[in-house]
Amino acid sequence: MSKGGEALVRKLLGTARSGPLRELVIVQLTQGLAGEFAGAILSDHHAVVVIAEDAAQGAPLRRRHDGKSSSLQFQSEARGKFSYAVDLHSHSGRQALRRLLDAADGLIEDLGPGGLEGLGLDPEDLHRSNPRLDILRISPFGLDGPRRGEPGDDRIAQAFGGTAYVTGFPGTPPLHVATPIADLTTGLQGANGLLLALLDRSQQGQVIDLALYETILRLQEEALIEYVHDGTVRERVGNEYGHTVPSSHFLTNDGHWVAVSATSRPTFAALCRAIESPDAASRPEFSDEARSSHREEVNAMIQDWIGAHSLGEVERAFRQEGAPVSLIRSIDDILANEHIRAARMIEEVTGEDGTPFTTTGRAPQLVGVDEPLGSVPAVGQHTEAINRWLAEQTPGATDLQDSPAHSTPLAGLKVLDLGHFIAGPFAGAILAEFGADVVKVDRPQAAAPSAHSTVYTFFRSLNRGKRGLELDLKRTEGRDLLRALISRTDVVIENYRPGTLESWGLSPEELLAINPDLVVLRISGFGQTGPDAARPAFDRVGLAAGGLSYLGGVRDRPPLRPGVLLSDYTAGLFGVFGVLTSLIGVRQGDGGRVVDTSLVGSIVRLLGDVPALRTAAGVARERDEARWSGYEYDVSTADRAGTPFVVSAHDATQAGQALAHLGLPYPEHSLTADQFSDAIKHWSAERDASKAIHEAQQAGLAATRSLSIADLVADAHVRARQNIHMVTDSSFGTVPIVVGTPRFSRSVTAPVTIAAAPGLDAADILELPVDELGRLRREGVVG
DSSP: OOSOHHHHHHHHHSSOOOSTTTTOEEEEEOSSHHHHHHHHHHHHTTOEEEEEEETTTOOGGGGSOSSSSSOHHHHHHHTTOEEEEEOTTSHHHHHHHHHHHHTOSEEEEOSOTTHHHHTTOOHHHHHHHOTTOEEEEEESSOSSSTTTTOOOOHHHHHHHHTTTTTSSOTTSOOOOOSSOHHHHHHHHHHHHHHHHHHHSTTOOOOEEEEETTHHHHHTTHHHHHHHHHHOOOOOOOTTOBTTBSSEEEEEOTTSOEEEEEOOSHHHHHHHHHHTTOGGGGGOGGGSTTTGGGGHHHHHHHHHHHHTTSOHHHHHHHHHHHTOOEEEOOOHHHHHHOHHHHHTTSEEEEEOTTSOEEEEEOOSSEETTOOOOOOOOOOTTTTHHHHHHHHHHOOOOOOOOOOOOTTOOTTTTOEEEEOOOTTHHHHHHHHHHHTTOEEEEEEOOOSSOOOTTOHHHHHHHHHTTTOEEEEBOTTSHHHHHHHHHHHTTOSEEEEOSOTTHHHHTTOOHHHHHHHOTTOEEEEEESSOSSSTTTTOOOOHHHHHHHTTHHHHSSOTTSOOOOOSSOHHHHHHHHHHHHHHHHHHHHHHTTOOOEEEEEEHHHHHHHTTTTHHHHHHHSOOOOOOSTTOOTTOTTEEEEEOTTOOEEEEEOSSHHHHHHHHHHTTOOOOSSOOOHHHHHHHHHHHHTTSOHHHHHHHHHHTTOEEEEOOOHHHHHHOHHHHHTTOEEEEEETTTEEEEEEOOSSEESSOOOOOOOOOOSTTTTHHHHHOOOHHHHHHHHHTTSBO
């Protein structure tokens, strides 16, 4: 790393900042939300993120009009960044940008394949003058493959990546997830990619290649396994989800929608007590194995009780029994919620014009790093100060080390994964994918589940690349064995309910006393602090309590959840970011720390400009077929046979030009999104999808079919990018694995192997005498 960030911040702010990323200087040269969000996540944790933008007009995202001097979408993600104005059309402007890049640690760009080169900023040339520079390149379809260079945005990525296909009610067309999740998850995983490259011990700069559709494809491995296992193609099922019953939305007698989910026998028993039907939990047809076959009966039982009670009565009954439930919150509910404010999931920042507004808070939370979020910069506000800093920089030794060109960035890192369900194991799987030695710690099992179950196969796939250990942490000897492992571990991942580790004498403070450089990732439903910290939550509750379910769907219909387990997976991605950020701090001598990530906090962070629009412009977003600022001219449509596809234009100008090219009538002035949508839908209904997509692309529009999981497995571009690997395992048969996101020019991912049976590696991990290990196994301490 350059170790210049702190000096630059002192010039810019007159003071130093804390946080593990304080020495990083990242240049942002972006047009869309994905790159902006990647920079925002880094800036939130005190990397020095410099927006390189046009001196006259500012960054493209800044110019998206919503009644403010800069768009609130831009301002929501520009907080705490610094603005450097350059004229990229002039030689002197490009030279100024080159000087800035020569002093930087990273570059974020989303100009598309060839865009950077078109500015005279070829990555090879950049690396000749700054060998340590890591370059994150975000594009719709990646830097290679048959669709390389095609235009696209979040809505195109959601359609191509499969999430639109599974979002919606039965018998209705595919719907996009309300918030731009392809942009946001890509930005988050892009930030993770930059940190992975920075953690590479050689410190030699890399190109990081990430397509907009790839991260959301990674969120659909369970559906992939079902398809490969028995040919099942997931369809739109409204607010239900897979094998989980109950997992749906229910209406109270005072008109409020609530989300309810129960994924295990104890949770379902608590729910039955809450709805005054305790005996239902013991009915054979309502067992964990059978409930999915009795979905309608279970849902009717729950709706009958909830429909006879008010929201307050429902929440009190469920909380008393420890059953997961949440009001499906609107933005006004979010802004008024005591827990969300106490946990700093929303914060106030100063806008470009000096007016304060409310925006989303940091995710994840790094314990001990709690300075307020910074203000929004005006165009070019920091240009002179940055130029003065650049004038003081002198070329020096790059301190690069010899390293194999094809090594894993986390080689040598040791991780204990105590996670269960999805968020924790998913975080561990990403760390394992990039070379960490991850040990999955499970509780001893009386009998192994069937290897022929798709659910079990999914969970073993989720723990791929890990070694297995079974420990009973409720017993003193099991906890002592864990403490012994902590002394030689770098990272611990846990997603128990807050207070569980403390009750076992394994609090983060006690673990850090054993190993002061330990990073402890804590993933929970509502976070470790605040009045609701102890509440149970699963993905459905996280989506509802975080405000995303409220926005899903269409007007005058019930709120609609996304078709993927978004709060689980994004909490895992945010958790990985917190771990990588903390590891950089450990390398700098900061010592270990605790990372606090929650399902609810992760979803709130994905709300983007929703809080800002409400507090600065008085606009409360409602369900509107997933229309979103910046994506108004995206149209979900269908051909004459009903085949769904998506067409997208950047703005009204491009939309009008495309209609003219297609020979369609349109108003000469002020083409509205509704007019564009109506024209495209009528035009589409007279054509076959393949012909319509080709003609739309010829007219300059982005277009793609809404792909199912079967389409994705067969797609030529997905195959060319090698997004899906088919792994053959003696126990599981053929298992599809989504790998390699992001892709690095030097670093590689670890070989893909399905997780072995739990506990198989106990002897190697614990390093105990054979007799002692045998005794512990007989007594059930070790599995």
